[in-house]
Amino acid sequence: MIDTAWARANLPDRRIDWHESLESTMVEAGRLAAHGCPSGTIVGAEEQTAGQGRFGRTWHSEPGSGLYVSIVLRNQFPPETMPVVTLALGLAVREAIQSTAGIACDLRWPNDVLAGSRKCAGILTTLEGPAIIAGIGINANHTEFPPELRDLATSLRMEGGQIYSRERLLVALAESIGSFCRLLELEGREPILRMFSAASSFVSGRRVQVESGETNLRGTTAGLNQAGFLILRDDNGRENVILAGGVRPCS
């Protein structure tokens, strides 16, 4: 179990609900948000029995190894800012991992967090009325993954060779999310777009394949547009705006 007393002492004024086991922190945070819980409320679990990933996938949530949290955000973002909130969360997770574990991560649009070429953290955002539920899973201390994830996933421990404090990660994460959200509220999308483009090797000049539903596009990435969507230049030189989808490197 994480040291919740330490986390609460370092995040005063925050509601932190920590559970031994939940189906998904997204479900519990959504329920609390619907009942009017304060902005910044954190719901965490030692294990999730039905952890949710993007595209309806499940999120592998080994008990006691990862950080599995959902944070309720009530920032007043205009609707057009929503795609950039996702990018801001990616920047926040990257910053928290860097400051806690000293591991420099890459960001794969829109918000996969990679150590080396494998995923060490994932982000899922949903809406509950006016609240945003930011779901974050960090593979902190896993020593192995199921066979189907072995080539795709890694953990901070597997990369850095040591066990990392999940409560330190949690505190750093909550602080980073707070500061990136404040930046977005105060200065708009531009600084986040700039910082994401600088932090991600996938935003420009990268040969990728994008799978979105039935469509599968290949091309070279050509930056982000003002809304935060990825621009992909196909082999005919045509520019496609990618609204959603799984981005993978290809040759």
Ligand code: BTN
């Ligand atoms: C992804 O597919 O990359 C997103 C993964 C998000 C996982 C986290 S773990 C905490 C929160 N609760 C969930 O059920 N999912 C998110």
